[in-house]
Amino acid sequence: MEKDPPARKFECLNCKYSDYRMSALEIGEIIPGECPRCGKDMKVVGMEPPDWLAKPLGLVSKHFDITDFVASSDRIELEVTARNPKQSFRALLRASKQREYLPVMRGRGGELRLMLVKTPPVKAGNVAINFLLLAATFLTTFAAGYFILFGGHALQAALFSGAIMLMLGAHELGHKIAAWRNGVESTLPYFIPAPNFLGTFGAVISIKSPIPTKEALVEMGAAGPLLGFAVALPLTFIGLTLSKPDPTGLVLPITPAIFAILQVGVFGHVPSGLSLNPLAFAGWVVMVLTMFNLIPAGQLDGGHVARGVMSRERHFTLTRTLGFALFLTGLPFPDFPLWIWGFLIILLFRGYHAGALDDVSKLSGRQKKLAVAALVVFLLCLPVPVG
Ligand SMILES: [Zn+2]
């Protein structure tokens, strides 16, 4: 677009702080009261920008018009304009791959601001830990099935363990596919073995590099729960056809709407008690986990989706509101972990969700539909009063 903007090196006369700015002043000229550190005067001491600055400036000016900038060696801040910021940012992002600086775009008062920040190094994870945890979780879910859930039936315990690992695995695979599609670095899933009646707390993958766009943010959040749910649905249905209504059998503490719908499909009504097949029980567990996970708050899967759709301030208000609402509505039911979940949301998500590198451009239609799909699955997993 434009040729490179004129850059000058400035130094504070008082504290010796120095940076580079867009300016056409001559050496020795002074700008009063501009030192960001002490507020005193700064003087032009150099003309040519060094390589570490000239290169990224050249890169930015290929895609944006630079109207102002301030730079120190770990951070370059620019005010820019562009006819199509979304396209320009994507082009800049592609060009910045494998380079020292990563662009971040924010809107402030109608102005477009770019920050180039030093790319954080990506640490390689130890894959042995992932496999160790995977094996351990197979064991603990089998043990939970054998000793607690299905009274010494090895086959039923194995079925439960296999089904729950398959559904959790599909959930994590969804996240992983979204990460690949969007060039986001992430670890393999960590399955979490637990000494509880399920044998696990679920699984997580850890995101290692910034999320480039709102589209990527929505995909990263939604793909896991959607794929996990898609696998849980048929397995739960099959499990229910192998289950029997049994008034003396298991009474589930809550019934997700979709679980009630499947029960009506299989039995014609929602039985008060069940002799539950391990597949159906594993499906019920995953539906409950999906419900917790898709709450549009903080850094939960649903929280990422919500942040792709709304500003950080609105997202924060929503997170707080939901946290307190869950805590208060959960308090009368101490047996069910709703109030704990509300408490954790209040406790863990006290800051803004940083959002995507491009937090300015509007979300595209396809990912809006994906966000709606995540909302529908969330609603389907909410509990309904039955019996
Ligand atoms: Zn100073």
Ligand SMILES: [Zn+2]
């Ligand atoms: Zn997830």
